[in-house]
Amino acid sequence: MMVTILNIVISGLLLGGIYAVTAVGLSLQYGVARVLNIAHGEFIMLGAFITWSAFTLLGINPLISLVICGPVLFAVGYILYRTLFTRLRISSPTPGAFEGNSMLACFGLLFIIQNVAILIWGANIQGYTYLTFSVDFWGAKFAGNRLLTLGFALVICLVFYLFLAGSRLGKAIRAAAQDPDTAGLMGVKINQVLALCFGLGAMMAGLGGGMISMCYEIQPTMGLEYTMIALIVIVLGGLGSIPGSLIGGLVLGLIGSIVTYIEPGLALVAYYVIFMLLLLAKPTGILGK
Amino acid sequence: MGFGRITSKNAFVAGLVLLILILLASAPLYASAYTVIVLTSVLMYVTIAVSWTLFSGPTGYISLASAAFFGAGIYTSAIIGRALPLPLVIVLGGLVSFCLALLVGALTLRLKGIYFVMFTFGLVELLLHFILWYEVNITGTTGRVVPSVANTTVFYILLMIFVILMVTVSFIRCSRYGLALQSIGENEEAASHSGVHVTALKIIIYAVSALFMGAAGSAMAARWTYIDPTIAFNPLISFMPVLMAIFGGIRPLYGPVIGAAIFTYLEQFLITRFPYYYMLIFGIIMVVAILYMPNGIIGLAQRIREKSLRKKYGDT
Numbered sequence: 001m002m003v004t005i006l007n008i009v010i011s012g013l014l015l016g017g018i019y020a021v022t023a024v025g026l027s028l029q030y031g032v033a034r035v036l037n038i039a040h041g042e043f044i045m046l047g048a049f050i051t052w053s054a055f056t057l058l059g060i061n062p063l064i065s066l067v068i069c070g071p072v073l074f075a076v077g078y079i080l081y082r083t084l085f086t087r088l089r090i091s092s093p094t095p096g097a098f099e100g101n102s103m104l105a106c107f108g109l110l111f112i113i114q115n116v117a118i119l120i121w122g123a124n125i126q127g128y129t130y131l132t133f134s135v136d137f138w139g140a141k142f143a144g145n146r147l148l149t150l151g152f153a154l155v156i157c158l159v160f161y162l163f164l165a166g167s168r169l170g171k172a173i174r175a176a177a178q179d180p181d182t183a184g185l186m187g188v189k190i191n192q193v194l195a196l197c198f199g200l201g202a203m204m205a206g207l208g209g210g211m212i213s214m215c216y217e218i219q220p221t222m223g224l225e226y227t228m229i230a231l232i233v234i235v236l237g238g239l240g241s242i243p244g245s246l247i248g249g250l251v252l253g254l255i256g257s258i259v260t261y262i263e264p265g266l267a268l269v270a271y272y273v274i275f276m277l278l279l280l281a282k283p284t285g286i287l288g289k
Numbered sequence: 290m291g292f293g294r295i296t297s298k299n300a301f302v303a304g305l306v307l308l309i310l311i312l313l314a315s316a317p318l319y320a321s322a323y324t325v326i327v328l329t330s331v332l333m334y335v336t337i338a339v340s341w342t343l344f345s346g347p348t349g350y351i352s353l354a355s356a357a358f359f360g361a362g363i364y365t366s367a368i369i370g371r372a373l374p375l376p377l378v379i380v381l382g383g384l385v386s387f388c389l390a391l392l393v394g395a396l397t398l399r400l401k402g403i404y405f406v407m408f409t410f411g412l413v414e415l416l417l418h419f420i421l422w423y424e425v426n427i428t429g430t431t432g433r434v435v436p437s438v439a440n441t442t443v444f445y446i447l448l449m450i451f452v453i454l455m456v457t458v459s460f461i462r463c464s465r466y467g468l469a470l471q472s473i474g475e476n477e478e479a480a481s482h483s484g485v486h487v488t489a490l491k492i493i494i495y496a497v498s499a500l501f502m503g504a505a506g507s508a509m510a511a512r513w514t515y516i517d518p519t520i521a522f523n524p525l526i527s528f529m530p531v532l533m534a535i536f537g538g539i540r541p542l543y544g545p546v547i548g549a550a551i552f553t554y555l556e557q558f559l560i561t562r563f564p565y566y567y568m569l570i571f572g573i574i575m576v577v578a579i580l581y582m583p584n585g586i587i588g589l590a591q592r593i594r595e596k597s598l599r600k601k602y603g604d605t
Binding site for chain 2: 030036084087088091092096099100101103104105107108109110111112114115116119224228231232235263265266268269272273275276279280283
């Protein structure tokens with residue numbers, strides 16, 4: 001009994017760690033840059049496939065690939081915001097119109113990225129094995145790659161939180177999140193900061209994707225599911241809150257592993273039910289004001 | 290809203306609408322079977338896009354639940370299609386979606402902005418995954434076979450749904466309820482203070498728009514003959530009407546019609562010409578359309594017309 005509970009809790013935390021990293025990215029993109037990035041999961045998918053290609057074709061260690069795909073996706077996100085979304089922001093009459101338009105543009109991006117990925121990598125399910133030795137926790141067994149992923153997820157979230165809380169740039173980002181116009185008047189280069197946030201969000205998605213590829217099978221159409229999970233996590237944790245995303249991710253991971261233990265097919269259904277109940281009861285999330 | 294302008298050309302517009310209707314209704318007589326099938330898809334998307342615009346256009350609440358209402362119609366048709374005559378099935382399909390929308394509307398229409406968008410999209414995924422789970426674990430079979438109906442019959446049913454929808458929509462838009470909806474979109478609080486029953490009106494109009502989506506769904510189920518949850522609750526059906534309406538132009542009544550017709554035709558064209566690249570091209574067109582045509586094709590046409598008029602008569 002003890003072992004079963006331990007099993008459920010730890011695998012929930014492992015799952016939750018990945019959810020948290022991807023959600024932090026989306027939270028930054030929506031909370032600061034005001035883009036509800038429906039294509040977030042496509043950036044995750046790109047990260048996963050870059051890591052997979054580097055490992056299977058070039059034999060590059062997935063952990064080193066994270067250092068590659070992070071900056072690559074950051075660049076993609078940054079350029080996208082500087083070109084596409086900045087233009088949309090200027091041409092949209094109200095912030096509300098910008099949210100709607102940018103979400104639809106992201107839906108177009110979803111198609112573009114997904115189909116480019118299919119052209120490059122094919123539509124099949126892929127996977128590789130890395131660090132699959134098992135680690136024993138008082139009788140509950142876990143694969144090494146999962147534990148490594150959890151550790152990485154926690155470190156990434158922590159570093160990111162410190163960056164936002166402590167650095168000068170982090171301060172600019174938080175100012176832009178509260179009120180972009182006033183922040184601009186105070187000398188924050190607003191377009192640059194918003195693009196930076198979108199880029200950082202894409203980077204987090206890429207890192208999350210790299211970690212997902214270590215543990216799970218991947219395919220070019222996997223994105224939407226991860227987008228939805230990231231959305232649920234940020235609503236759970238409160239839009240725009242980094243600690244909220246971390247807690248929300250871990251909570252959702254735990255719920256997922258409990259439901260999977262009881263009835264394997266219902267994990268996603270449970271996520272949506274929680275999501276919708278939460279939207280009805282407390283849309284501002286656990287840590288929201 | 291330009292109604293004044295339209296009245297002056299009333300006879301012309303009425304004649305044009307009548308001509309288009311006659312051409313459409315007689316299409317199975319002179320057009321190829323393939324054309325009729327394409328026209329059926331066009332009518333399906335036009336119906337969904339116009340229904341979506343009926344609620345989301347004036348109020349500004351972006352609903353992504355179209356796939357849920359459309360899918361509910363499809364599933365109604367799949368479950369009772371064998372037992373009842375087709376017209377009854379279509380009506381029931383619409384009513385099921387109507388009730389679903391009443392429920393969803395009562396629950397969610399107090400959510401603002403992005404939360405409403407998320408909730409409605411979550412609804413589609415919830416229904417999809419729940420029915421998938423139900424079919425895999427409880428009934429043990431995924432997918433259902435729907436009694437098939439001749440292509441032309443489906444075409445005429447959709448044409449009828451479309452005509453009824455257009456009459457309903459233009460009636461609502463001309464009535465005081467249309468103005469009330471518009472006022473909700475501009476300032477909900479002010480509308481409420483001016484005596485508009487904001488919540489009730491939103492829920493009813495939302496349910497009416499779902500009614501037509503459900504009816505279109507149960508009609509299309511008869512054409513597809515085989516359906517499963519991933520076909521019935523395809524998230525694409527949620528996003529396409531939004532894009533089509535914006536592509537055509539949300540303000541005028543005929544905007545979504547034109548947008549949906551062009552988009553569906555484009556889709557068919559791209560699928561046959563570039564089967565491997567069509568989704569990619571489609572995505573690029575979407576992004577370009579949102580970037581460069583914020584007021585849709587209608588807005589673009591007006592802008593070009595104004596420009597040419599200005600050139601003709603000089604700047605004033």
